[in-house]
Structure formats: C-alpha cells, structure tokens
Amino acid sequence: MRFFIVSPRPLAVFFCLLLWVAPLWAATLEDRVITHEFDNGLKLLMVPRPEIPTFTAYITLGVGSVHETSEYRGMAHMLEHMLFKGTQTIGTTDYAKEKPLLEQIEAVGSRLDALRQRRDADSEKIAALEKELAALQHQHQQFVVKDEFARIYAEHGGTGYNAFTSRDLTTYLVSLPANKLELWAAVESDRMKNPVLREFYTEREVVMEERFRTVETNPRGLLFENLFANAFTVHPYRNPILGWRSDIENLTLAQTRDFLQRYYGPVNTVIALVGDIDPPAAVAMIERYFGDIPPGSPVPPVFHVEPPQQGERRVQVLFDAEPQLAMAFHKPTLPEFDDYVFDLVNLILGQGRTSRLHRSLVLEQQLATAVQTFITPGSRYPNLFVIAATPRHPHTTAEVEAAIYAELERLAREPVSAAELERAVNRLRTDRLRFLRSNEGLARMLTFYQSVAGDWRYVLTYDDIVAEIDAQDVMETAARWLHSGNRTVVTLERGEQQP
C-alpha cells in the first residue's frame, strides 16, 4: 500500500512537544500533581501540561447546599449567583456612592419580603413598596458596570467562565490563555476579599426562572426532586440545590451575606491549576494575591443522620409527559468498602450495552428504551444508588419495576461472573483515563476528591482496592442494600397537575 501525502508539511512543533511530557496515567499521577498549602490554609494542586498555551483554574469551596439549614435552603446556590456581581472595584463606577443606595435597597426589600409573608398583607402597601424598590433599583443602575467579571475574562480570551453549586461543594472555574495567570489571580482574589452582593432582588427572580426551567417544566427534574425528597427524610441531601419555590422567594440578603462570611475562607478552599503553568511562579503569584486573606473557620460537619429506612416508600408524580420511573436505595459513601463495591455494581447493572439491566430490559424483554444507574446526590455523606428507566409503550412502569427487581435479586443471590468483574474493573480504569484528557477533567477530579475525600490522593489507592473486590463482596453488598425495605420508588405518570 502506498500513501500519498497531500500536505507534505511536517507536524507542527507544538504537537511534538507532547512527546517529552511524562505520561499521566495512574502510576505517575502522584509525581505529576504538585501540591502546596499556604499559611492561611488555602490548598493548591497543580499539574503542568505545557503542550498548549492555556490553563484551567478551579476554585472549589467545600461548601454546598448540604450545609444549609431549613432557614437557609437555596443559599449556597444563590450566593454562587451573587458572587458574579462584582467587588468594591469590579462591577461599580463608585462603590462609596453606591453603598448607601445598596443599604436602602436592602431595607426596602426586606420590609417587602416580610410583608409578603403575612397572611393579612395589605396589597396596596405591597404595591407601594414594590414601586419604591423598583425606583431605588433604577437609581442604583447608574453605579453598576454590568457583568464586569465576564467582560474582563472575555476580553482576555477566557472560556468556560462559570460556577456550579452541588450538594457538597461550590466551584468557580475559567480557562485562560497561559499568559493570563496574574489576571486570574487579581480577579479571583478580589472576589474572595471584597465581594459586593449587588442586584440581589433581581437575581432572586433569575434563580426562580432557573428552577422553573430545570425542575418545574422538566419531567426528569421533577422525578429526581421527588426521589431525593422522599428517600431522605432528615438528612439535608433531601433538598433541591436551588431550594424549593418558597425557599427562593424568601431568601434574604442578610442570610446570604452571613453564609458568605461564615464559610467562604481559604481554610475551606482548594485551587487546582492545570495546563501551561510554571508551578513555582504560580505559588508565588497565589501567595501574593491570596496570602493575606484570613483563614476563616472550617465548615462544620452536618450532624443530621438519616435514620435507617424501615420499609418501601412510593410516590406518584403527575405531569404532562410520558411515564418514567426512578428508584433509590440508601448506601454508604467513601471511604467505606461498600462504596467501592457499589462502583462495580453500578457498572455491572447499568453501564454499557452489555450491562445486566440494558440486556434484560432493553434488548431481551424490550420493556424499556433506556435504563440508567448512578450514585447520587452527593458523596460527602451516605448517598443513594439510583436506577431510572424509560418504559416502552405499551409496557407500564410496574412491568419495568418488576423486571428490575428480578435483576437485583439475582445479583444478591448468584455470584457475578469473572468476566463481568473484569469488564467492570477495566471500565473504571479506562474511563478515569478519559477523564484526564482535558485540563478541566483533571482539575475537576483533583478538587472533587480534595474537598469530598479530604485528599486528592484517594484516587491513587482506588484502583488497588477495587481490584481486590470479588464476586462474594458484590453479592453481599447487593443483599445488604438493594432490598425492598431500603427502597424509594417514584413514578411519573401523565395526569392533571395540581395548581
């Protein structure tokens, strides 16, 4: 065979650089990750990957919606929105002049909220206050430089500028060209030191729209919200990250500020920098910009413990959509041995075309068009093994449910084959490698395990532990957790919704 070279140019230098970079897979990850802890407790994890002149920065706070009390639900997420609004120098034309106006807005806004909560509220009074608030907000706009964080990053070629709040943690992320590390340090340290929570009442409306969009008009969103709220009765994993509708309506600026001051300190923060960075220079840079921030206090552990479930819970959700089904089983979380076993159970039952549930329900019995399994809704505290299925008409959720139970019972009764175990272990290892392909994937993995497991090195021993798991372990774990008494089942069926 002869190859005709259309474009005779040699490979560009930039790809050749890949050759000298040490391999990144498990055995060498330990050597590739450079760690540094600053005096104020801030942790830094770095992986230099100089092939392309860009870097990804993750700032992860080990604070999420699980740390909210019933007075505060939706707060961690609301704060994420508010921390996009700027600082004493970003997002404002003159903070000194703006400040008194912000105080007036808060005073009127909180009076309005208090009034709205009253059953005997006078609608004329409400309308008057609404008018007053709108006028103040309008006046405030003259001092606002809109969305300046986004503008700064965009001008400098940043991409993926975003943040996300989960039940366990909150992350602020951006990717920038390699020559912009100092820009990032200047902007993000300012966000930590001098945040100004402006435009709160407008943003609360945005969050309500977000809830409409992701839950109240979305059949899957509704299904899972109901699943978590019923599987957990005591532990705050039961609550939606955005909060319930009435939570959002009643979030206050004072609470948001309090939450910020309480938790958002260096001692709860881990930064990951992955890409074309020079580690000693990065340490010096971060020391210079973040080093003088007071440590803050560590996030206290959540003391609520979910009582053992004593019997099946069933919920029906009516919505204008075709039927769906989801079920959840309580399980322990990392570093418990059963958590490792569940990673294999997850693969054997629900991941890939040869997984048991796909084979049985989708290919053989054709009761469903899709079956998915996952471990959710958080990892810091005991969580859930979830199975979700899309029934295929005319088959019902009941038929699908029965077929799933047959597979769960089989898993607890018969040892899985050596081939299934091998397949699952292979899959875990290889999917991890895929995760490392991008700077974002690596930054996410490092900050996640540092926050949730307390040390990113958790991933280093992971493969060895998983390799020791045998068929007996899988059977025992399945028998221990995947039974009816530990189960919550939610079905979504077409029907009239209550107003």
Add this chain to the structure above:
Amino acid sequence: MKSQMRWLLIVLVVFVWGCAQAPAPASFRDLSFAPLEFQVPEMERLTLDNGMRLYVQEDRELPLVEVTVMIGAGSIGDPADQVGLADLYAAVLRSGGAGNRDPDALDSFLDMRAANLSAAADTHAVTLTLSLRSDDLEEGLEVLADVLRRPRFDAARLEIAQRQALEGIRRQNDDPGTLARRVLSRTLYGQHPLGRSATADSIMSIVRHDLVAFHESYAHPNNLWVGISGDFSRDGLLESLARHFGDWPAAAVRPQEIPPLAAETPASAWVVPRGLPQTTILLGEIGIDKDNPDQYALRVMNFLLGGGGFNSRLMREIRSNRGLAYSVYSFYQVGRHLPGLFIAGSETRTNAVLEVVDLKREIMTQMRDTPVAEADLSLARESLINSFVFGFTDPHAVVAMTMRLDFYDYPEDYLRAYRDHIAAVSAADVQRVARRYLNPDRQMLVLVGDVQDTASELAARGMRVEEFSLED
C-alpha cells in the same frame, strides 16, 4: 557566549530582586500582557490509493486512541416517506453486529475492553467514533473495518431500533425546549428535509433492505474521512490501516441530492399550549451558510447580540437587568450546504412573555439601527480572537475539526485566516450584516407554555397566531 552570560546575570538579578521585594498585588486594571504566541497546527493528511482520507496525529500523553470516521451521507437524503432512515442506519450499523460477530458478541468484545463505539447521523454525514486503550488498537481497527465493510444489520436489532425510535416520537413533546426547536424548524423549513421529523409511519416503512442499500450507496473508502489520534506510532498505525482497509476497492458514489429551500413562509406566532409555570420563547429565521463571506461580521454581531453570554445584550437586558429569564441566547447555525437557522431563545414566567418578546425585538432592532460602540466591538473581537486557542486544547478535537473542515470544503486557510478575518470586522460591517440578516419583523415566534393570554394579545396587535398541531 558572552551575551548568554550577561543574559543569565540579568535573569539572576531580576530573580533576587523579586525575592527581596515582592510587588504588592495589583488590580487587574494595572496589568498588561504580552501577546500570546500561537500558531495554528498543521495536520498531516494522507490518502490511501482507494481514496480513503486519513488524518493522523500522535499524542502520547495517555494510553488511549480516539478515532472519528465520517461517511459522506446524512439525513438530507431521507425520502419523504422514510424520514429517520439515516438515523436508523447509524443505529443499526453500530448495534447490528459485524464480520463474524453477532450483535451480542460485538458488544461484549468492545465492552470487555472498555472501548466506546458510537454512530450517529446528522444532516450530511454519518459519524462513527471509537475510543479505546492503545493496547487494544489493533483489535479495535479490525472491528472498525468489520463495521464499515461487513456490517450485518441484524434484523432483530433493526426492530429494536425502530421500537426505540417510536418511543422517542411518543416522547418528543415531553421537554418544552426540544418541542419548541422542532416547531421552529418545521415552520421555517416546511416540508424541506431540514424541517421534517420522523413519524411512526416513516419509521415503520423502513426495512432492512433500505439500510443495506444506504450502506451500498455510500460506505465506500472514497466517501470516507478517518481521523485518528493518540498513543501509537504513526508508521505502525499506517501499516495497520493499510492491512484493514487497503484492499477495499473504491466505487462510484453519487452524492446525495440537496433540494433547494422552498419560498419563505410568512412570519407568524406559533403557540403550543402547555400547563407550565414558564413559557419557552424562540424567535427564528433562516440565516447563512458557510460560503457566506459575511460570517465573520455575523459572528461579531451575534457575540454582542446573544452569543457572548453575560457580555451579550439579550442576556444583559432580559436576565441581568430585569431578572426575567435564566437562559437567554442567540446563535447562527452556519449551514454547510444550505442556510442554517438563526435562533434567539429564552424562557420566562407566563406573565412576562410579551415583555420578553418585545425586548428581544427591540434589542435586535437597535442592533440594526445603531452602530455598535467601539468598546463593544473591540470586546467582541478580542474575545473571539483570544479564545481561539481553546479550539486546539484537545488533540483529537483538532483532528476531527480539520477533517470536518475538509469534508465540507472549507477554504484551505480557514483556520489560519480566522483571526485576521475577525480582526478586520468594523462597526459598519456589524451594522450592515445586522440589517441584512437580522429581521425581527420577519421572524417566526414559537411559544410553548401557558399561552392563552399572550396569544390573544398578540392577535389583538394584528399578528398572525396559529396553534401548532402536534399531530404534524
């Protein structure tokens, strides 16, 4: 030698000074940056004697290999009574077994090695992707050759794929966002292939022979583009490819016909009533294709309008200033052979729908009527130019992108010239393309939600309001 020494000395001095006296943290406003040096990488292109095009890139960081294959035919050629043919072809090409492996054996073989193989059809191509560990590359290429050269199109798997497609159709209205997109494409493109979607009848009219015929028409090496990146030696890989694909003869391929678009349909409001607390709002019109020289000016214009996230006017006014939506955006799908859609979308609570529709139209009108400020223009240009490097952070994405650009006959210097084209866009260009391509008066409006009051008000204003029949 001497000058090197001096240079070293300067470095040392700077370093010592740096240690002695760390500069105070600066405000981002006081920082300046040298320009980033970045050259668009040249990709090696090869063609086998049988016409199969190869794009090969070593990347040794992880023991993985990624393969993307494009077959030059897509859903644009679906017969009117067999809409969904290309989708079913792709599904059963993957699931229906190949060579001496029946469907189960093929799945087991791949799954045991944690290899991912997928196939999907879009308008003009069927794309296969294969991801595997480099140790399994040889076997993976053998499987890929089987799938492309010896697919079995197992009848039972076709039936499963059809039943799954039917269930997909039953569920196509469950998500208001997906439903709104379908309505918009349908109302703008009508019965053109770009506007149609599969029905139960069109799915059930497809038989195994149709898949085989599709394969025989289009799956030939001279109609194939193959991109491979990852942990292998280039020469060894080329030998394997020659072994698995070299004796596959070229054959005549008749390109799919691309029907011209029908005459423009008059602007209307199409409503789909749903008992939801939030309404999905789309405004849309037919936009441009890739050969349009205005595409750079349009990119800049759309960044400012609704493509630039928080830096865009739609997001700023509707979300940030007024709290009326969570997601607000606009984009041009740059069509490959025919003009694609322009869409401006968002959702909002029921009683704010008209306000949002009016705001969107006002912002678009302003884009037409008023030249953009120099600061805004420069922000859009800088952002598009400075973020260009991120298109190259994933070596396989670069391979796949290069291949796609060739597949669709983009100019040879498209990537190299991209930043210069963006830099050359002026405020006058932005206004000119806004006037030409952004026509709020002629746009279709789609509303999915609790629309009754809004529909009456729109009708009272004299707008044509029609209820979209979900049976269509």
